[in-house]
Amino acid sequence: MPKQPVLTTQQGSIRIVRLDSPDNRNLITPEISRGIKSACAEANEDPSVLVLIITGSIEVFSSGRDRYTHECASDPTFDFDNWLIDHRVADAVSSVKATTIAAIEGEAIDHGLELAIACDIRVASDNSQLGANDLTSGILPWDGCTQRLPRLVGVPKALELLLTGKSLTGREAADIGLVNHVVSSHGTLTAALEMARTIIQSGPLALRYIKEAIYKSTDLPLDQGLALEADLSFILQSTNDRQEGIQSFHEKRRPKFTGR
C-alpha cells in the first residue's frame, strides 16, 4: 500500500493533519490537496472536533507551488479551472468550523504560505522561513495569498513580501503578526497542542460564533458587525452550555460543555 502523504491522527477533540511527502518538500499536489480537503470535510462533519492542527515534517511545512507544464500552457483544451480546483486547499481550510492551528517547522513558502495563512492561528519555529516567491518566479498566487495576507499583516507588509519575494524567519514573522508565536525548533506541535488543550475547554458553540464574528468583522461596517455579534450572543442564550458556563462559574468548578 503506497504511503499516504497526508496523515490524520486524533487526540480527543483535537485532530492533527500532517503533510508527509519529503521527496517534494510537501508540495501540494492534487493528492495532498485531496487529503487536506477530506480532512477538513471530516472535521466539519464531526462536531466533537474542536481544534484542527495542520503541520508538515520537522524539515518543511510545505514549500513551492505545483505547476502545469509548458505543453499544458499552450494547449487550448487544457482545463485550467479544474486544475486549480484540484490543487486549491485554502478555502477548504478556512471553512473548517473548528479552530485551525498551523504548526510550522522549516519552510512555508508560496502555496505553503497560503495554506498556513488560511488557518486561524500559526505557531512557527525560530528556524522556519515564510515567504511568497511567486511574483519573482513569474506567477500570480492562486490560493488566497493576495487576499488573506494583506488582511493578516496589512497592505504595506503584504506588498513588500510579494514584490520582493523575501522570506521571513519565524521571529520576524511573529513581529509583524504573520505568525502568533515563535518557539524553538521541533517545538511547534507541542506548542500548538498546548494551545489546543486550552481552547477545547471552552464552549464549542461559543468558539464557533467567536470565529464567525471575527472573520466577518473584516467585511462588515462596524455597526452591522456589532448587530451580528449581538444576535449571535442572543442565540447562545438559548443553549444549555451557556447555563452550564455560568453555573460552573458560580460553583467555582470546571464547566462540562456538550455543544448544545
Place this chain on the structure above:
Amino acid sequence: MTSFNTIEYTIEGSVAWIFLDRPEVLNVYNVRMRDELFEALLAVRDDPAISVVVLAGKGNSFCAGADLTEFGSAPSQVVARDVRWKRDVWTLLLYCPKLTVAAIHGHCIGSGLEMALMCDIRLASQEAEFSMPEAKLGLIPAAGGTQTIPRSLGLGRSLEFLLTGRVIDANMASELGLITKVVSQSDLMCETHILAAKLANLDPRLVRLAKRAIIQGADMTITQGLELETHLVSHMHSINMTDPEL
C-alpha cells in the same frame, strides 16, 4: 445631575470624569451601571462645556467584566434583542463627539476591555491585565469585542486572544496595539490628567469633525472616505469659525 449608585460622575473644567464605582466587586458591569453610564454619556454628549471624558475605575481594578450574578435564566431572546438597542451605551460611547480616554489599572476583563476599546485612547498602568474569558463560560463577547478587537490586534492575534481566553499584561497589550501607553501605577492618574488637559485644548469643533472623518471613514471605501474628508473640510471653512454650532 441625579446621584449615581454604580458610577461617580464629576466635572473638572471641560473634562468629565466617570469612575466605575462598584469597587467591592471589581466594578463588574451590571444593568444599573449600564443605565447610569447611559445617562452620564448623554450628559457628556449634550453639554457644550465638556470636551473630554475619562473613564476609570475605583478600587483595585478598572472593570472585571459583566456581573454574572445577573445572568439568571435567559429572558425571551426576542425581548432581549429588542432591549439591547434601547439603552445602547456602547454606541453612545463609540460615536461620542467628545474625546474619550480610558485610564486602566488592575483587571480589565471582558466587557471592561470592550468598554475601553470603545474609547479613543487607552492608558494602562504597568500591573494591568487584559483578557476575554467569555468562551470559557460558553458565551461570546457582547459589547463589541469581536469587532473592535480585530480592528486593533489584527485577525490572527484576535482569534488567539478570544479563542484561548489568555491573559496578557500591559506591556504585551501595548506591543500589540491594544492600548496606547503604559505608565507606572502611581503615575496613571497624573498622566491621565495631563493627557486630558492637553486634549481639552483642542478645538472641540475640529475634534468632532476629525472623529467623524476617521470613525465613519473607516467603514467606507477610500474613495468615499476621501469624499467625506473633503466634505467635512469644506464645511469647516464655509462656516463662521466663531460659530460654536457645527
